[in-house]
Amino acid sequence: MKEIYETKFVEKLFDKMSSSYANMNYITSFGFSERWRRQCIAEIEIDKGKTVVDLMTGMGECWKHILKKTDNDAKLIGLDFSTEMINRAKKNSKKFKKSTIEILKENVFENSIANETADFIVSGFGLKTFNDEQLKKLEIEINRILKPNGKFSLIEVSVPNSTFLKPFFMFYLKHVIPIIGKLFLGSPETYKMLGVYTAEFGNSKNVYQIFNNLKFEVEYIEYFYGCASGIKGRKIA
Numbered sequence: 001m002k003e004i005y006e007t008k009f010v011e012k013l014f015d016k017m018s019s020s021y022a023n024m025n026y027i028t029s030f031g032f033s034e035r036w037r038r039q040c041i042a043e044i045e046i047d048k049g050k051t052v053v054d055l056m057t058g059m060g061e062c063w064k065h066i067l068k069k070t071d072n073d074a075k076l077i078g079l080d081f082s083t084e085m086i087n088r089a090k091k092n093s094k095k096f097k098k099s100t101i102e103i104l105k106e107n108v109f110e111n112s113i114a115n116e117t118a119d120f121i122v123s124g125f126g127l128k129t130f131n132d133e134q135l136k137k138l139e140i141e142i143n144r145i146l147k148p149n150g151k152f153s154l155i156e157v158s159v160p161n162s163t164f165l166k167p168f169f170m171f172y173l174k175h176v177i178p179i180i181g182k183l184f185l186g187s188p189e190t191y192k193m194l195g196v197y198t199a200e201f202g203n204s205k206n207v208y209q210i211f212n213n214l215k216f217e218v219e220y221i222e223y224f225y226g227c228a229s230g231i232k233g234r235k236i237a
Contacts, residue, residue: 004196005131007107011082014058016190018084022059024180024191029157033061036228037124040155041065043221043232049073050119053145055108055138056080056126059088060101066122067099077118079104079111109137118145121152128156128194128201135210143215148237155223155230158203162225169227173198204229 003009017024029036041062046052046069054062057078066076076099080086086105093101106112121142130138142152160166173195181191208220208231218233 001200002131004193005129005134007081010129013190013193014082015084018059018082018088020181021085022061024177032224032227033125033157036155036223037062038065039223040124040153040230041069041122043153043230044120044122044151046070046120051075051077051117052120052122053077053079053113053118055121055123055142057089057103058082058085058124058126060092060103062122062124063092063096063101067096070099072098072100075100075102077102077104077113079106079108079113081105081107108141109134111141113145115144116147116150119147119150121146121150123154125156127154127204127207128197132206132210135207139210139213139215142211143235146235148235150235151233152235153230153232154204154207155221155228156201156204156207157198158201158222158226158229159198160226161203165225165227170195170199204231207231 046066048071052066052070052074054066054076057080060078063076078089078101080089083105086103089103093103104111146152160169177195178188178192182188203226205220208218211218211231211233216233216235218231220231222229
């Protein structure tokens, strides 16, 4: 399983999915993906005039929820390493002409964002493609990028703990989503990987354990009976 977490593998996967990812995400989550992104942003009460960093930004799906909370004096930095996702993010940025948006095509572990740049950091559905070692590196980067007292909120699709929901959820994830993926891309194997990542990820409790240290105040959160989960927190000054 080690190879599925390699940078080139993940980058290539999301490049392939970029043309259909937005629609697939919405359809396969029954519309909950938008709700969960909105809830993720709402967790940290973003202030006006601040700098927000959106890690693993994809096509900028979180931006409309972020920018509703900010003003023209704020700055949004979106970062992703997928070429095709970033190309679509650049097109998406044209919808927000009054906002200051900086788009970086960079690996989150080798990025050019200066120390203590961000007042807020968010990430929507970017955690599952990281193994434990990479999550530890992510914690280091978020600590580096955040200002003292800065806040963060991260969310990911998760495997529910419910004995009733879990078998249906996993069947849908592993068998139904690849069929839908075939309709969009003609390649069920590409979207089958989302099920593989989610099954390996489980939920954000492991992320919570990694971030629960002397650097942060952190809280674990579940959404819709555990079908999504995440963490929010504050960098201790």
